[in-house]
Amino acid sequence: MSHSLESLVVRHTLRLPAPTGVAGQGAVAARQFDAALMQVGFKLSAELLARLSELSEATVVDTATRTLPTVRELVGDHVRYNAYFIDFPANVPDTVDFWRDCLVRALADESVRPGILDQLSTSTVNLLTLPSYGRYQHSYADLLAAHEELIASVGDRVTVLHLGGALDDEIGALYLALAGSTTPLGDERLADLAVLAGVCADGPQPEAIPVRENRAVVNRARLAVGAGLLLDTVTDVLRLACALSDGDVTLQERTRFRGLSRPVRRALLAGLDSVVAAAPGKLADVAAHREEFKRLGERLHPHEYPQWPHAAEVFAVARGERRAPSLDRGVEERLGADDLVGAVELLKDAPGRLFRSVDRLLRGCRTQQERDLVVGAVVEAAPRVSGRVVLSVREHLHNRVDRGDRRRVFINRRGRAWVTEDARAAVPRAERVRLLAALDDEILRRLPETGRLLVDPDVLDVALPLSGRATAAGLGVLPRGSLSPVEGELLRFFVYWRQSRRDTDYDLSALMLNDNYKTLCWLSWTNLTEVEGEHSGDVTEAPRGASEFINLRLGAVRGTFVVPQVHIYSGEGFEEAAESFFGFMLREGEQKGRPFEPRTVRTKSELRGAGRVALPLVFLRGDDGRWRAKWLHLYLSGAPAANTVEGNRVSVATLLRGIVERRQLTVRYLTELMGDDAVTVWDGEKVPDGPVTYVGLQRPEGLHPDSRIVTPENLRDLIPE
CATH class of the missing domain: 2.60.60.30 (sav2460 like domains)
Known part of the structure; x- marks a missing residue:
């Protein structure tokens, strides 16, 4: 298990947890390890090389044996790559000549010739039926023999592996970083969080877990060790039930709920009961996932637990036996009645939804007084909205300029993209400018004190990861x-x-x-x-x-x-x-x-x-x-x-x-907000003596040990809370 956790740390941080073992003369083995890494575009940092050199040769060899497969998989060198044309990129034939050659070879093969002749009689030949088409005609060893050795170049990639802390410390720090992320994680990182949560559930926890999917994964691990659950909405319980069934905690895909043990059923029902008892209005959230709650109720058997009556109310709402009007319904009713002022008043109690509705609200305004009301409500609500949402709305408004392209690009959580005609009216320019300025002020207010900020110029055009x-x-x-x-x-x-x-x-x-x-x-x-x-x-x-x-x-x-x-x-x-x-x-x-x-x-x-x-x-x-x-x-x-x-x-x-012409919020945007006095664009020459906050594509060697490092592996740390 410790080996797999070490590999996980290397993948996420490009840091090798400090190797441990008996002291010895490991310098020769460490240099051999470094040479093996360089064959796949990696290298030991000077500090890590020195640390390995102090250990025994056996310890260094064991460390290399564990680490090399991890970095090889990172770069894709864990599999064998063959090419259909053995001399590629040389001697690739003309397409028609190649197809003709495949056909001639097939006609020379007695076992397939009758079928090919039948196809020719219809003037159509399926290439997949030709024996030499689409299947390697040589072995991987033949391919290697046909190519000269790679000539080294200063332009080859070199990714440095740095020395980390003790394995337990690295695991704990990575767990806190992933669990406390201010932006949703991708599927792979969410799966890694599940592994880490199982190890760290009874240890130090992040101050907050703002992303609901992360909370579900953490709650599953906490439930397993008997720790208290982190719940403040009924949907948190639904997500936890999905996690317990190895389903989709994002609630985008249908989860087939498993049979749950009695202790787990009690924990989920008690959680639902406490949430609704503290805030009955949260029953309104049930409507968004009515069918899922109905199916979950069939597994939890709430009628068997009369001591939690508020939990039973959740399933009564799901079955339609009790009304719990949602905020969205109230907003829609008011907008349908041309009561924009009433809709804004409702949304003031849900600042995140207010922010996500700002475009629609501004387009629905008929007077300057209504426009001022919407802008004022958004500015007033800004401090209560997550940094990710503030940045997302800022980026949205930044792109709401009519450039003559009347198309909209939609991208869902799974990366599926589609384009439609854009029939929306324009957002009033004056209000758009006012909101952009207000959102910039709010983001700047939230940016932490960085001390001396050092920025690699190649990272300036990297988009802020508003979602993993x-x-x-x-x-x-x-x-x-x-x-x-x-x-x-x-x-x-x-x-x-x-x-x-x-x-x-x-x-x-x-x-x-x-x-x-x-x-x-x-x-x-x-x-x-x-x-x-x-x-x-x-x-x-x-x-x-x-x-x-x-x-x-x-x-x-x-x-x-x-x-x-x-x-x-x-x-x-x-x-x-x-x-x-x-x-x-x-x-x-x-x-x-x-x-x-x-x-x-x-x-x-x-x-x-x-x-x-x-x-x-x-x-x-x-x-x-x-x-x-x-x-x-x-x-x-x-x-x-x-x-x-x-x-x-x-x-x-x-x-x-639509994608190329969209203007993204990038690292450059944040540095321009902070101003030239606070930011140094680093030329890569001299490493500062004291601690800095460094933002770049790779961590440079020689930075002060107290420096804060932000690279693509933890770029989400730039998103303010």
Whole structure:
């Protein structure tokens, strides 16, 4: 168990808990460990290398044996990557010539020739029936033998592993950080929180757990050790019941409730009773999840526990036997009666909902007096609203400028995206400006004292992570909307998948668009070569894993946008497959190497969203001619089968315009709020002597031990409470 927890700490923090063991002469083994790490683009910090050198050789070897698999998986080097064309990116054939060759080879095979002739008689041949199509024609060892060794380059990625504290301290600190996060966690991090909560439930706890999903996970662990539950709404109890059934604590997916033991039923009913007894008005929350509460009542048997009458009221409301008008209903009734003043008065008691309704309220105002009322109510409520909501509304209003694009982009919690016409009236400009200024003041008021703030310039255009669901697990992954520089002559992206139960065919493609979002060309299994680059070939099944690559010469790209995509042609979805992830590498022109080289990987991002088409990011060329990556983390519904880049290029371009042109709140926004006197944009040269607050893509070596470090792994810490 301690080994898995150590791995979890490394994945989340890039810190290796302080190795322990007998003293010795471990310097040689430590340098060998460092060399092995460098093969996959990692390196020991000077402090960690010194610490390992003081331990016995056996201790160092044991530490390396545990750590190397973790970092290899982080970068995607834990699997074998093959390419259909063994010499890729060299000697990739013309698409039609390749298909013709597959057909000729099939006709030469006596066992399949009759079936192929039957297909030819109808003028249509299914490529999947050709024996040489879509299946590796060589082994992984053959692929390695066909490629020269990678030439080292100063541009190769180096990710530093730093020395952490004692394992128990690192586990406790990570638990407090995840449990107390001010923004929702992604599915992978929520699962990790569940593991940590099981270990830390009876230890120190965060001062507050503002995110309800996190609270449900923590409550499950607290229930197991007999600690008191953290409940202040009836929905908290519903989420806990979902957690106990290994269901969806976000309440987005239906959970099949399990049979619960009598002690657990008593704990849940007592929790419901105490919440309603303290605040009867919270019965109104039942309506939002009426069916879920009805099914939960069938498992809890509240009629068997007359000592908790308030809990029974919850299920009476769910069954429609008792009325509990919700706030939303009251607001809708007043707005329907043109009583905007009454609606605002109701919403003053729910500041979060008031903030989320501000756009609609302002559009419904008919007089300046009503507009002043709405703005005044929002400003007055601001101190009682979470920092995440304040920032979200600030970003929303920032983008409510009519730029002639009358389309709206919607993205749900699972990354599913769609576009509709925008029929909304404009938000009055004067009120929008007043609110932006007021929200800026509120955010600035909440920003903590940082002392000396040191900022890496490459992090300035990273979007603030207003939700952990706007990103994905992996290495070098940034929140949706973030921009990061792309330096190198050759860009190569890849997809890897391994099917669980049935044949699964994923297709990697790249769409090239001009500055008006019009299609110029694409690379895919239907178009293996273009002037821009090459496709590694189509693989159509993955019982032991499969991979596809696209190689691009950035200097040859004719367009402004390069949109990599992963299409599900057939088989299992991204969430069904045993494993699926996307990434990209950057190389200099003279570098050779295998199709996949871990040292050149800049990012590896898990594919686990809902939909049949994945859009991890887009590469865009700026007016200065430099390329940058903008993170999307989006999924299109696509078709049930046979998705192709040609079939989706119009919807992709429409969606891309909405995302690319949206103005995100970034780290730069916060630093500009704080002013030049409070922020130093670091040139990377001299490390300050005293403690600082450092914000960057990676933690530099040599910072004062009392410094506060913010990197993409804990970027959520920038979101004020």
